[in-house]
Amino acid sequence: MSSPGSATGLRVADAGERALIERIRTRVPPGGSSLVVGIGDDAAVAMPDRGALQVLTTDALIEGIHFDRRFSTPADIGHKALAVNVSDVASMGGASRLALLSLMLPAELPVCDVDDLLDGLLDLAQRLRITLVGGNITRSPGPLVLDVTVIGSVRPRRILTRAGRPGDDLYVTGCVGAALAGLEWLREHSEKSVASSAPHAASLPRPTDASMAECVDRYCRPEPRARLGAILGRTRAATACMDLSDGLADGVTQMSSASQTGARIDAALLPIHPAAHTWFGRQGGDAVAAAVTGGDDYELLFAVSPKRRGRLRGVFREARGVPMTRIGALTADRSVGLMRDGRLEPLPTGFVHF
Amino acid sequence: MSSPGSATGLRVADAGERALIERIRTRVPPGGSSLVVGIGDDAAVAMPDRGALQVLTTDALIEGIHFDRRFSTPADIGHKALAVNVSDVASMGGASRLALLSLMLPAELPVCDVDDLLDGLLDLAQRLRITLVGGNITRSPGPLVLDVTVIGSVRPRRILTRAGRPGDDLYVTGCVGAALAGLEWLREHSEKSVASSAPHAASLPRPTDASMAECVDRYCRPEPRARLGAILGRTRAATACMDLSDGLADGVTQMSSASQTGARIDAALLPIHPAAHTWFGRQGGDAVAAAVTGGDDYELLFAVSPKRRGRLRGVFREARGVPMTRIGALTADRSVGLMRDGRLEPLPTGFVHF
Numbered sequence: 001m002s003s004p005g006s007a008t009g010l011r012v013a014d015a016g017e018r019a020l021i022e023r024i025r026t027r028v029p030p031g032g033s034s035l036v037v038g039i040g041d042d043a044a045v046a047m048p049d050r051g052a053l054q055v056l057t058t059d060a061l062i063e064g065i066h067f068d069r070r071f072s073t074p075a076d077i078g079h080k081a082l083a084v085n086v087s088d089v090a091s092m093g094g095a096s097r098l099a100l101l102s103l104m105l106p107a108e109l110p111v112c113d114v115d116d117l118l119d120g121l122l123d124l125a126q127r128l129r130i131t132l133v134g135g136n137i138t139r140s141p142g143p144l145v146l147d148v149t150v151i152g153s154v155r156p157r158r159i160l161t162r163a164g165r166p167g168d169d170l171y172v173t174g175c176v177g178a179a180l181a182g183l184e185w186l187r188e189h190s191e192k193s194v195a196s197s198a199p200h201a202a203s204l205p206r207p208t209d210a211s212m213a214e215c216v217d218r219y220c221r222p223e224p225r226a227r228l229g230a231i232l233g234r235t236r237a238a239t240a241c242m243d244l245s246d247g248l249a250d251g252v253t254q255m256s257s258a259s260q261t262g263a264r265i266d267a268a269l270l271p272i273h274p275a276a277h278t279w280f281g282r283q284g285g286d287a288v289a290a291a292v293t294g295g296d297d298y299e300l301l302f303a304v305s306p307k308r309r310g311r312l313r314g315v316f317r318e319a320r321g322v323p324m325t326r327i328g329a330l331t332a333d334r335s336v337g338l339m340r341d342g343r344l345e346p347l348p349t350g351f352v353h354f
Numbered sequence: 355m356s357s358p359g360s361a362t363g364l365r366v367a368d369a370g371e372r373a374l375i376e377r378i379r380t381r382v383p384p385g386g387s388s389l390v391v392g393i394g395d396d397a398a399v400a401m402p403d404r405g406a407l408q409v410l411t412t413d414a415l416i417e418g419i420h421f422d423r424r425f426s427t428p429a430d431i432g433h434k435a436l437a438v439n440v441s442d443v444a445s446m447g448g449a450s451r452l453a454l455l456s457l458m459l460p461a462e463l464p465v466c467d468v469d470d471l472l473d474g475l476l477d478l479a480q481r482l483r484i485t486l487v488g489g490n491i492t493r494s495p496g497p498l499v500l501d502v503t504v505i506g507s508v509r510p511r512r513i514l515t516r517a518g519r520p521g522d523d524l525y526v527t528g529c530v531g532a533a534l535a536g537l538e539w540l541r542e543h544s545e546k547s548v549a550s551s552a553p554h555a556a557s558l559p560r561p562t563d564a565s566m567a568e569c570v571d572r573y574c575r576p577e578p579r580a581r582l583g584a585i586l587g588r589t590r591a592a593t594a595c596m597d598l599s600d601g602l603a604d605g606v607t608q609m610s611s612a613s614q615t616g617a618r619i620d621a622a623l624l625p626i627h628p629a630a631h632t633w634f635g636r637q638g639g640d641a642v643a644a645a646v647t648g649g650d651d652y653e654l655l656f657a658v659s660p661k662r663r664g665r666l667r668g669v670f671r672e673a674r675g676v677p678m679t680r681i682g683a684l685t686a687d688r689s690v691g692l693m694r695d696g697r698l699e700p701l702p703t704g705f706v707h708f
Contacts, residue, residue, distance in 0.1 A: 007704050026380055036407055036510075036513065037446070037513065037515060040612075041446065041449070041515050041516055041596075041612070042411065042442040042443075042445040042446055042508075042516070042596050042597060043408070043409045043410055043411035043442045043443055044408065044410045044411070044447045045408065045409050045410075045446060045448075045508065045513055046410065047407055047408070048402040048407070048408050053399050053400065053401055053402075053410070054399065054400050054401070054452075054505070055391055055397045055398070055399050055404050056397055056398045056399075056400065056487055056503075056505065057396065057397035057398070057487055057488060058454040058455075058456050058488065058490060058501070058503055059456070059490050059500065060456045060458060060490060060492055060499075061493060062458060062493075062494060064495040064496075065492060065495060066492070068473075070408055078459060078542070087395075088396040088397045089397055091396040091397075092391070092395065092397045092399060092400075093395055094397070098408075098410065100410055100411070100412040100503055101412075102412050102413070102414045102416060102456075102501045104416060104499065119570075121520075132412060133410055133459055134411060134412065135412055136413050136414060138416060138419060138420070139416075139419055140416060140419070140496070140497075141416070141417075141418040141419060141496065142418075142494070142495065142496020142497050142684070143494075143496050144494055145458065145499065147412070147414065147456045147501040149410075149412055149454055151410065151505070152397075153407070154399065156390075158388065159391065159399055161391060161395050168418055231516065236655060242395075243396060257387050257634070258394075286509040287645070297483050299534055329448070
C-alpha cells in the first residue's frame with residue numbers, strides 16, 4: 001500500500017470535493033463558442049442549435065448492476081457511461097452536443113481512478129464533439145455510480161421515434177450477441193483470476209483470440225452508432241429507430257408495442273457475432289436465444305418502409321462500412337415471433353432490471 | 355407485513371422495470387406544445403425557447419448522505435430532488451422548463467414509496483410549470499438515489515454568474531440556519547423515536563412549535579427561489595448570484611473566489627431564523643457560526659452594485675414579500691471575514707462532502 005499522500009495512493013476521501021472538481025475542470029477541454037458558462041458555476045449555460053429541437057436523455061451506470069470493477073477499467077466505465085446516452089440520442093436521429101456528469105464516489109476510490117474515468121469519458125466526447133458542461137460530485141455510501149445526461153439536437157422533421165408501420169422491414173446495424181459473449185468470457189476468466197488475485201481490471205487478461213477480444217471490447221467499450229443514427233434521421237430513410245441496450249428481442253418487442261404491430265424475425269438472417277456464436281454453442285446453449293436476449297450491444301434497430309428502400313441505398317453508401325442487415329419485418333398481426341427452421345416460435349424474452 | 359401482491363406491500367423487485375415506468379408515465383401530466391416526444395422513447399424531444407440560452411444542471415440526492423428515510427417522507431425526497439436543481443437554475447437568472455429523473459431503487463423499496471416520490475416531485479414541477487420529460491429507472495444494490503437534471507432557459511444578457519465586483523453589496527434572501535436547526539431537531543427526535551420504533555418518516559412527530567416546524571419544513575421541503583432568481587436576472591439588478599446549498603459561509607467564499615475579491619460579512623445583519631437562533635443557543639453552540647455553516651437553506655446570495663440600488667427597489671416590489679437582507683459586501687482585499695462585536699474574525703468554514 002502506498003501512503004494516502006502519494007499521487008497513486010490518494011483516495012477520494014483525502015482529496016475533498018473542490019479539489020476533485022478542480023481536477024476535472026483542468027481535464028475538460030474548453031467548450032466551443034456556443035458554451036457561455038461551463039463547469040464551476042451553479043449551472044452551465046449554452047446556446048442551442050438554431051432551428052433545431054433538443055434531444056434529452058439520462059442513463060446511469062451502477063457498480064454491481066451495470067459494471068464490475070474486476071472486468072472494466074475506470075476508463076472503460078467512463079467511456080460506457082457516455083456511450084449509452086449517445087446511443088439513445090442517435091436512435092432518435094439526433095446529434096449529441098452537451099453532457100452533464102453526476103459522479104457518486106465511494107470514499108476509498110483512488111483519485112487516479114477518477115482521473116481515468118474522466119479520460120475514458122472525455123476521449124469519446126472529444127471524438128464525437130460533445131462538450132462536458134457540468135455535473136456534480138458527491139460521496140457514495142455504497143457503489144460507484146456515474147449518471148450522465150446528454151443533450152443533443154435534431155431537425156424538426158427528422159426525429160426517429162420507435163413507432164413504425166406494419167410491413168416495414170426491420171434492420172439491425174453491426175452484429176448481436178457480442179457483448180454478452182464478452183461478458184461471459186470475462187466472468188469465466190475473472191473466476192480463474194481470483195486465485196492469482198489480480199488487483200485490478202487493467203491487469204486482467206484479454207482474449208488472445210481476436211474475434212473474442214472484439215466481444216470483450218464491445219462489452220467494455222461499446223461504440224455508439226452516433227453517425228449512422230444522424231444519417232438515418234437526415235435522409236428520412238427509416239420510419240422508426242431505437243438502440244439495443246437490453247437485447248434485440250427486447251428491442252423488437254418494444255418497437256412492435258410502440259408501433260401497435262407485431263413482428264416476425266428470421267433466425268437465419270440474424271447477424272450473430274461469429275465468436276459469440278461459437279462461445280454460446282460451446283457452453284451447450286441455444287446460440288440464437290442467447291444472441292437475441294443478450295444486452296449491451298448498443299446497435300441500432302430500425303424500420304424501413306419498402307417504398308423507401310431507395311433511400312436506404314444512399315444510407316449504405318454514407319455508412320462507411322457499418323453493416324446493416326435485414327432481419328425481418330413489422331406485421332399487422334400483433335404477435336412477435338421468431339422463424340427458425342421453417343417453424344414459428346415466440347421470440348425469447350429480454351433482459352429485465354428487477 | 356402485507357403480502358407482496360397487495361397494493362401497499364408491493365416492492366420494487368416485484369413490480370418490474372416496465373411496470374414502474376408505466377406507473378410513472380400515468381402520473382406525469384401531458385407536456386405543453388413545446389414537448390414533441392415525452393416519456394417512453396429512447397430520449398425526449400422538446401422545442402427550446404426562442405432566442406433563449408439553455409441553462410443546464412444536475413444534482414443527486416443519495417440516501418445516507420443527503421437524506422434519511424427516518425426524517426423525510428418519500429414525497430419530501432422527491433420534492434427536494436427537483437428543488438435543489440431548480441435553485442441552481444434560478445441562481446443563474448434562469449427559468450426551469452424541463453426535468454429528467456434518474457431513479458436508482460433498492461429492490462425492497464415499496465412501490466407506493468416510488469409513487470409518493472413522484473408525487474412530491476410532480477407537485478413542485480406543476481407549481482413551477484416544469485415538465486418531466488424522461489429519465490431512467492434501475493435497481494440499486496445500495497442506497498436509494500435520485501439524480502435530477504433540469505434544463506431551463508435564460509435571455510442572453512440576463513445570465514447571473516458568481517462573479518461580482520469589489521464594492522458590490524451582498525444580499526441574502528429569506529433567512530439562514532433554518533434547515534440545519536430542522537435537521538438537528540429531527541436527529542434528536544428520531545433518536546428518541548427509535549425506542550418507540552416509528553416505522554416511517556410519515557409517522558415521525560413534527561415540532562408543535564410553529565417556528566421550529568418551519569425549520570423542519572425548510573430542511574425537508576426547501577422552496578427554491580425560482581421566481582426571485584428570474585426577476586434578478588430580468589431586471590439586471592444583481593451583478594452576481596448563487597444559491598446556498600452548502601451554507602452561507604461556503605457561498606460567500608465561493609462568490610469571492612469567482613469574483614477575485616474578498617468579502618466582509620456583518621454578524622449583526624445576518625437574518626438568522628429565530629427558532630434556529632434559539633435552538634443553537636440552547637445547544638450551547640455559537641449560533642452565528644452554526645447559521646453561516648449550516649447547509650440546505652437554498653436561499654439566494656447575490657451581489658448588487660451600489661449604482662444599481664434603484665433597480666433593487668423594483669425587485670423588492672416584485673418579490674411578493676420574499677425578504678432580502680444586506681449582510682455585507684465584496685471587498686478588494688482578498689480576505690473573507692466576519693465582523694462581530696467590532697472585531698474581524700475569519701468566516702467559519704462550510705460543509706464539505708468528503
